[in-house]
Amino acid sequence: MLKVWGRANSSNLKKVTWLCEEMGLPYERIDAGMAFGVVGTPEYRKLNPNGLVPTIDDDGFILWESNAIVRYLAAKHSAGKLWPNDLEARADSDRWMDWCAATLWPAFRPVFWNRIRTPAEKRNQAEIDAGIKSTGEVLSRLDARLAGRKFVGGEELTMGDIAFGPIVYLVQNVMPEKPNLPNYEAWYSRISERPAFRKTVALPIA
Amino acid sequence: MLRVWGRINSVNVKKVMWCVGELGVPFERIEAGMEHGVVGSAEYQSMNPNARVPTIDDDGFVLWESNAIVRYLSLKYGLGTLCPKDQRQRADSDRWMDWSTAQLAPTFREVFWGTVRTAPEKRDLALIEKNRAATAKTLDIVDALFAKRPFVSGDHLTMGDIPLGCHVHLWMSMPIERPAHPSLTAYHKRLLGRPGFNAGVNTPLS
Numbered sequence: 541m542l543k544v545w546g547r548a549n550s551s552n553l554k555k556v557t558w559l560c561e562e563m564g565l566p567y568e569r570i571d572a573g574m575a576f577g578v579v580g581t582p583e584y585r586k587l588n589p590n591g592l593v594p595t596i597d598d599d600g601f602i603l604w605e606s607n608a609i610v611r612y613l614a615a616k617h618s619a620g621k622l623w624p625n626d627l628e629a630r631a632d633s634d635r636w637m638d639w640c641a642a643t644l645w646p647a648f649r650p651v652f653w654n655r656i657r658t659p660a661e662k663r664n665q666a667e668i669d670a671g672i673k674s675t676g677e678v679l680s681r682l683d684a685r686l687a688g689r690k691f692v693g694g695e696e697l698t699m700g701d702i703a704f705g706p707i708v709y710l711v712q713n714v715m716p717e718k719p720n721l722p723n724y725e726a727w728y729s730r731i732s733e734r735p736a737f738r739k740t741v742a743l744p745i746a
Numbered sequence: 747m748l749r750v751w752g753r754i755n756s757v758n759v760k761k762v763m764w765c766v767g768e769l770g771v772p773f774e775r776i777e778a779g780m781e782h783g784v785v786g787s788a789e790y791q792s793m794n795p796n797a798r799v800p801t802i803d804d805d806g807f808v809l810w811e812s813n814a815i816v817r818y819l820s821l822k823y824g825l826g827t828l829c830p831k832d833q834r835q836r837a838d839s840d841r842w843m844d845w846s847t848a849q850l851a852p853t854f855r856e857v858f859w860g861t862v863r864t865a866p867e868k869r870d871l872a873l874i875e876k877n878r879a880a881t882a883k884t885l886d887i888v889d890a891l892f893a894k895r896p897f898v899s900g901d902h903l904t905m906g907d908i909p910l911g912c913h914v915h916l917w918m919s920m921p922i923e924r925p926a927h928p929s930l931t932a933y934h935k936r937l938l939g940r941p942g943f944n945a946g947v948n949t950p951l952s
Contacts, residue, residue, distance in 0.1 A: 590887065590888045595784075606844075607844045608837055608840045612834075612837035627821060630818075631809055631814055631818035634818075635809060642811070646852070681795045683797065
C-alpha cells in the first residue's frame with residue numbers, strides 16, 4: 541500500500557491525502573514533522589534529505605515535493621480526469637500548481653505565520669498588513685481566471701485545484717480581510733463541500 | 747513559430763531558452779520585463795495577468811509559469827529525452843523543478859538581487875549573508891546528489907536539471923563566498939559543455 545509520511549495538518553501533506561481520497565486510493569499515513577519529529581532521523585533523511593514532509597513510498601519508489609507527488613499519483617491513477625490527457629489542458633492546469641507555490645503562498649505566508657505560528661506579542665503588524673494587501677491582489681487574478689469556470693482547469697476538478705485546496709483553506713480561515721471575489725468564493729464553496737476535502741483538508745489549523 | 751516573451755537576464759526566461767535550445771525548437775524571443783517594459787501593457791496582461799516573464803505562444807496556445815512551460819515543451823518536443831518516458835523516472839526528475847522553486851529560489855533571490863541588482867552603498871549585507879549561508883546549505887543536498895549521478899535523474903540531462911542548472915550557474919558566477927561543493931562544481935562544468943546551456947543561460951549577469 542502507498543505510504544505517506546507527514547502530520548495530518550501540514551498543507552503540503554494535505555495535497556497528497558486529498559488527492560488520494562478523491563481517487564479512492566488506499567494509503568497509510570505515518571505522522572512526521574513538527575511535534576512528531578521523525579524528519580530529523582537518519583532513516584528519514586535517507587528518504588528525504590530536506591527533512592520535510594510529505595514523502596511517499598509507492599511500492600519501493602520514494603518521492604518528495606508535494607506538487608511532484610500530486611502530478612505523479614494523478615498521472616498514474618487518474619489520467620483523463622485529475623490529470624488531463626490533452627497536453628494543453630494539462631499544462632493549463634499544471635501552471636496553477638506552480639503559481640500557487642511561487643505567487644500565492646509567498647504573498648500569504650507572512651499572514652499565516654504571524655497569526656498562527658507567532659505569539660501575539662511577537663507578531664509583526666507591518667508584515668501582516670503587507671501580506672493581506674498582496675494576497676488580495678494575487679487572489680483577484682485567480683478570481684478572474686475562475687470567471688465562467690467551475691474549477692481552475694475548466695468544468696472538472698483537476699490537479700491544479702488539488703494544489704490550491706490546503707492553501708486557500710488557510711486563507712479562508714486566517715485572513716477575513718479579502719476583497720470581494722465572487723468567482724473565487726463560489727469555487728471555494730464547490731471544492732470545500734467535497735467529502736474528500738472535508739475529510740483531509742478541513743482540519744483544525746495549527 | 748514558438749514565441750517567447752522575456753528578457754534574457756531573467757532566471758525564469760533562461761529556463762525556457764535553455765529548454766528550447768536542447769530541444770532544437772525554432773523560436774522567436776521578444777524582449778519584455780524591467781527596462782524593456784511590455785509586461786505592463788493591457789495586451790501583455792491579457793496573455794499573462796501576472797505581468798511577469800516568461801510567457802510563450804505556441805501556435806496559439808499561450809502559457810506562463812516557467813516550470814510549467816519547461817514541462818510542456820519537454821513533453822511535447824522531448825519525450826524520451828528531456829521528459830523521461832518512464833513514470834517514476836519522470837517524477838524523479840520533475841521534483842527537482844519544484845525543489846528549485848520552493849527550496850532554492852527564495853534565499854537565492856535575496857543574494858542575487860542584493861549582489862547583482864543593488865548598488866554597493868544600498869546593499870543590506872546582513873540580509874545577503876544570511877541568505878548566502880542558507881543557499882549554500884540547501885545546495886549541500888544537490889552536491890551530495892551529484893556525487894552519485896551526473897544529472898538529477900540519472901545519466902542524461904532531463905527537465906529537472908533545467909531550473910536547477912540556471913540557478914547553479916548564477917550562483918557559481920556571482921562574486922560571493924561559496925563552499926567547495928566539488929560535485930556541484932563538476933555538474934556546472936558539464937552544463938557549460940552544452941551548446942544549449944551556453945546560448946540560453948551563460949550570458950552576462952545583470
